[in-house]
Amino acid sequence: MALLLCAAAGIAVHQLTPAPAQTVSVLAAARDLPAGANLAGTDVRTVSVPPAMVPDGTFADSAGVDGKQLAVPLREGQLLTDAQLVGPGLLTGAPPGSAAVPLRMADPSSIQLVSPGQLVNVVLTSGNGYEQASASKVLATSVPVLWTSGQEGRASQWLAAGDSDGLLVVAATPAQASALAGASTQGKLFFVLVGSGAR
Incomplete structure (x- = not known):
């Protein structure tokens, strides 16, 4: 009888114990x-x-x-x-057709002011202010920053330390990517920080 009671008690405890998650x-x-x-x-x-x-x-x-x-x-x-x-996963959640575009800023020290996730306007300044009048043009507005060379002062995994100075990678639409590609050969590139509501 005692054995049956012990068995019944064991069954009851087993049934009351939740299964491991x-x-x-x-x-x-x-x-x-x-x-x-x-x-x-x-x-x-x-x-x-x-x-x-x-x-x-x-x-x-x-x-x-x-x-x-x-x-x-x-x-x-x-x-x-x-x-x-850093890599293809950076574009996760971005609209279809988005591209990660690397840009070299004219002022490498300005990279310290921006972090991944912030939105920036990318501005091209042409001319030298002497023989050629300086003119500025906004190439892309409210593009999110994916990566910067200023992150803890470390180089990218695919670039040597000196090669990554002043480098900024942004997520761009196809139209923005077309405007940004090779823009640094046309003049000096700068960025302007914008708020999240500026889209």
Whole structure:
């Protein structure tokens, strides 16, 4: 009789105990990481989270991110996705046909004033103010910045340190990309910070 009571009690406890929640393993920042950081295995850790909380573009192991560069800062514990890395993932969510356009600013030090995610107007200034009168033309308005060479003073993963000075990468529509391509050969490029409501 006692054995039956113990068995019944065990069944009751088993039925009252919730089943373990289903989780998946993905990578998260192991510590606060700055934009521009080149990722190594010690910068990320594996965490278990419910599938419903996993965004698209996450990584299951560090082999897929080793050596890649962060386009944005990450807080400790924040899940890592391809949209946070310098590369094709930077255009995630951008309108179809968008292009990542690199631009070299005339004043490299101005890069320190802008961060990924900010909106800028790109301005071309031609002439030299002496023999040729200076004229300014806005080539693109309210384009989002994807990456800058000023991120923690680090070079891009595809450029040497000196080659990336003053470089800014923006997301542009096809028309904007056409106007921006090769613009630095026509004069000096500058940017103007604009608010999010300026679109």
